[in-house]
Amino acid sequence: MKNSVSVSVLCALFTLFVQAQTFDTSGNSMLKGDYFVRQIVTANLDPNTSAIGRAFSLTGVMTFDGHGKYTFAGQMLDTQAGATAKPYSTSGVYSVASNGLAQIQDPIDATDTEYGAAAYGATTGHGPLAIVASATEGNYRDLFVAIAAGSAASNITVSGSYQTGFIDFLQANASQVRDGYYTLTSAGGGSFGSVTVSGAMANQASNNVQQTFAGVAYSINSANGAGTITFPTAATPLAALISGQKTLYVSSDGNLLLGGDPNGFDMIVGVKSNSIAATNSMFNGTYLSAGLENDAFDAAGGNNSIDSFYGSTQALGAQGAAVSHLRLAFFGQAAYDYTTDGSFNFASDGTYNDGEYQHMLAANGQIELEVGTGALYSLTLDAGASFVIVGTSIPGVTPVIIDPTQIFNAANYAPITNSVAPGELLTIFGSNLSSATQSAGVPLPTTLNSVKVTVNGRAAPLGFVSPTQINVQVPFETLEAYATVQVSNNGQLSNQVTLYTNASAPGVFTLTNNGGTFAPGIGPAAVLHADYSLVTPENPARAGETLQLYVTGLGAVTPAVANGVGAPSNPLSQVTDDVFIDILDQNLVNSEASVAFAGLAPGFAGLYQVNFVVPSGIASGVAYLNLATDEAYTSEAKLYMQ
Numbered sequence: 001m002k003n004s005v006s007v008s009v010l011c012a013l014f015t016l017f018v019q020a021q022t023f024d025t026s027g028n029s030m031l032k033g034d035y036f037v038r039q040i041v042t043a044n045l046d047p048n049t050s051a052i053g054r055a056f057s058l059t060g061v062m063t064f065d066g067h068g069k070y071t072f073a074g075q076m077l078d079t080q081a082g083a084t085a086k087p088y089s090t091s092g093v094y095s096v097a098s099n100g101l102a103q104i105q106d107p108i109d110a111t112d113t114e115y116g117a118a119a120y121g122a123t124t125g126h127g128p129l130a131i132v133a134s135a136t137e138g139n140y141r142d143l144f145v146a147i148a149a150g151s152a153a154s155n156i157t158v159s160g161s162y163q164t165g166f167i168d169f170l171q172a173n174a175s176q177v178r179d180g181y182y183t184l185t186s187a188g189g190g191s192f193g194s195v196t197v198s199g200a201m202a203n204q205a206s207n208n209v210q211q212t213f214a215g216v217a218y219s220i221n222s223a224n225g226a227g228t229i230t231f232p233t234a235a236t237p238l239a240a241l242i243s244g245q246k247t248l249y250v251s252s253d254g255n256l257l258l259g260g261d262p263n264g265f266d267m268i269v270g271v272k273s274n275s276i277a278a279t280n281s282m283f284n285g286t287y288l289s290a291g292l293e294n295d296a297f298d299a300a301g302g303n304n305s306i307d308s309f310y311g312s313t314q315a316l317g318a319q320g321a322a323v324s325h326l327r328l329a330f331f332g333q334a335a336y337d338y339t340t341d342g343s344f345n346f347a348s349d350g351t352y353n354d355g356e357y358q359h360m361l362a363a364n365g366q367i368e369l370e371v372g373t374g375a376l377y378s379l380t381l382d383a384g385a386s387f388v389i390v391g392t393s394i395p396g397v398t399p400v401i402i403d404p405t406q407i408f409n410a411a412n413y414a415p416i417t418n419s420v421a422p423g424e425l426l427t428i429f430g431s432n433l434s435s436a437t438q439s440a441g442v443p444l445p446t447t448l449n450s451v452k453v454t455v456n457g458r459a460a461p462l463g464f465v466s467p468t469q470i471n472v473q474v475p476f477e478t479l480e481a482y483a484t485v486q487v488s489n490n491g492q493l494s495n496q497v498t499l500y501t502n503a504s505a506p507g508v509f510t511l512t513n514n515g516g517t518f519a520p521g522i523g524p525a526a527v528l529h530a531d532y533s534l535v536t537p538e539n540p541a542r543a544g545e546t547l548q549l550y551v552t553g554l555g556a557v558t559p560a561v562a563n564g565v566g567a568p569s570n571p572l573s574q575v576t577d578d579v580f581i582d583i584l585d586q587n588l589v590n591s592e593a594s595v596a597f598a599g600l601a602p603g604f605a606g607l608y609q610v611n612f613v614v615p616s617g618i619a620s621g622v623a624y625l626n627l628a629t630d631e632a633y634t635s636e637a638k639l640y641m642q
Contacts, residue, residue: 023103024097024498030388031094035148038144038259039142045331050302051173054078054079055169055172055265056076056079056265059247061149075262076088085263090107092106098389099385100118100405112140114142115133115137117312119384120384121386129251130147130367144290148251150225163360164271165181166242167371175203175296175300176202176203178200179377179379195231204239205300216230225250225252226248231243231245231246248268254272256272269379271369279348280318280345285385286315288383290381291379294377307330309326310326311324311415322343323339325418336633338633357376357378358373369381385405398432400430400432402430402486402487407485407499410424411550412509414634418500420483421553424473424553428487433467433468438466443461443566444462445461448465450489450491454488458478461473461605504631505555506554509526522637524638525549525625548611550607550608552608557575561600567599567605581628586623589618594613622641623638623641
C-alpha cells in the first residue's frame with residue numbers, strides 16, 4: 001500500500017526532471033578539505049531467506065575541493081572480492097545546497113548517489129563537521145558518514161566523555177546483526193578503561209544484554225586524527241557485542257568519533273557528551289539525519305527487513321515534541337517520503353529510551369544518536385543543520401531572507417527534506433519578507449503587498465504575507481525534480497532555497513493548540529462529522545460514519561484547476577493519485593478506512609478534502625489517523641474515537 005510506483009518508472013521520471021531543473025550547488029564552497037569516511041552497504045538481499053548476497057564497507061579519506069569535486073583514498077571490503085579489505089581510490093562529484101542538503105556521487109558505485117546533508121558546524125565560522133547520507137534511490141541500503149579531519153591531532157584530542165553507538169552486520173549476515181551503545185571516557189592518555197556496552201544480537205535471540213570489556217585502548221597515530229580503538233578479542237565473536245581492533249577517527253574539533261573494522265561491516269559513531277545538564281530545550285531546531293536499520297523480528301527463520309534513509313527533524317525544544325521526515329527505502333520497494341511526530345524527555349545525562357530506541361543527545365544538543373533495542377537494529381545520526389545565505393544585498397538596505405531550513409508543508413510542518421507537490425500549500429519563514437501583514441481571499445493573487453514568490457521561476461499564488469511568514473501555493477506546473485523558491489519584496493530579491501519534489505506530499509491539518517503545545521501537524525486532526533461539527537473528545541468519531549478530513553499536498557487533480565482559484569463543486573475536482581487512510585489505535589490495531597472521495601475542497605485553493613468511512617474495531621480513545629499515497633505516508637494527526 002505504501003508505494004506502488006515501479007523503480008523503472010521513477011528512474012525515467014527522475015531522468016526527465018533532471019533535464020529541466022538541477023540541484024542547488026550554492027553551498028559547495030562550504031564543503032572543502034579532508035573528511036574521514038565510513039560507509040557500510042548491503043545489497044542483493046534474498047527475498048526468501050533475507051541473506052545478504054553482497055556487502056561493502058569503505059574506510060578512508062575523502063577530499064572535497066570546494067567546487068563540486070572529490071577524491072577518495074582508503075580501503076574497500078567487498079564480499080565478492082575476498083575476506084579482507086583492499087586499497088581503493090576513486091573520484092567523483094558532489095553538490096551542497098544553501099540549506100546543507102547534499103548529493104554525493106557514491107564512491108563505491110559511480111552510477112548511484114548518496115543523498116543527505118552536510119551539517120553541524122558551518123554556522124560557527126568553519127565548514128560542516130559532519131556529513132550524513134544514504135543511497136535511498138538505488139539498489140543499496142547503506143549508511144554514509146564523514147567527519148572533518150584535523151591537522152594537529154594526538155591522543156589528547158580524544159579527551160572527556162563520548163556517547164557512542166554502533167551497528168554491525170557481523171560476517172555480512174543480517175541474521176547476525178548486532179547494535180549497542182556505551183560511554184567512552186578518556187583523560188587523553190590512550191585508555192578508555194573498562195567499558196560497559198548495552199545492546200542485542202540477532203543470533204542470541206535479540207535479548208537486550210550488557211557486556212563489560214576491560215582495558216579498552218585507543219591510539220591517535222596521525223596528525224589528521226586517524227588511529228585505532230581496541231576492544232578485547234572475544235573467544236567466541238558470535239556471542240560478543242563487540243570485539244577486536246577497529247579504525248578510529250576523531251574530528252577536527254574533537255567532538256566526533258567515527259570508526260569500524262576495515263575487514264568488517266560495522267559502524268561506530270561517538271559524540272562528546274554535554275558539558276552541562278541536558279534538558280528538552282537543548283533539542284531544538286532543524287536536524288539533518290541518515291540511518292540504517294534491520295528489523296530482525298524473525299532472524300532465526302531467516303527473515304530480516306533492512307531499510308535505510310535520510311531525512312530531517314524539526315525539534316520543538318521545551319515542548320518535548322518533534323516532526324520528522326524520512327526518505328525511506330526498503331529492498332524491493334521504491335523509496336517514499338514518511339513523516340511522523342515524536343516526543344522526547346531527556347534525562348540530565350542527555351539520554352532517554354522510548355522502548356524501541358536509545359536516544360543520546362550530545363555536543364550540547366547539536367547531535368543526537370539513536371540506537372535500536374531488542375530485535376530492531378538501528379543506527380541514526382541527527383546533526384544540527386548548517387547553512388549559508390546565498391543571495392543579493394544592497395548596501396544600506398535590509399536584505400530579504402528566506403530561512404533555508406524553514407519552508408514547510410502548511411499542514412503538518414514536515415521539515416526541509418520532505419518533498420513538495422504540485423498544488424501544495426507551503427509556509428515560508430524568514431525576515432523582511434514583507435513590509436506589512438496582509439491576507440488575500442480566493443482567487444489568490446500572485447502579488448500581495450508588493451510581495452511576489454516564484455517556484456522555478458513561476459509566479460505562485462499568495463494567501464498571506466508578513467515580515468516573517470508567507471503562505472503560498474506551489475503552482476500545479478511544478479513537475480521538475482526540484483523546486484527553487486525565491487521571494488521578491490518590493491522588487492528586492494531574497495536568497496533561493498531548493499527543495500525536493502514528488503507527485504504528492506500529503507500533510508494533514510491539525511488543531512495546533514493541543515494542550516498548550518503549539519505544534520502544527522501534531523495533535524487532533526482537522527476532521528468533521530457529516531453535519532460539519534468538529535470531531536472532539538466530547539463528539540468523537542464512530543464506526544461506520546463518514547468523516548471529512550482536510551489536507552494539502554495531494555498533487556494533480558482532474559478536472560484541472562488553475563493556480564490560486566477556488567475548486568469547483570460541480571464537477572468535483574478529484575486527485576489523480578491513490579489515497580489511503582488507516583487508523584491505528586492505542587492497542588496497535590491497524591484498520592484501513594474506505595475512502596469515498598479525495599479531491600480539492602470546493603471553494604478553496606490548495607486545500608484538499610478526503611471523505612472516508614470509519615472502520616469498525618478501533619478502540620475508544622485517541623488513535624493515529626494516517627494518510628498514504630503512492631509516494632508518501634504521513635503519521636502525525638490523531639483522531640478521537642468512541
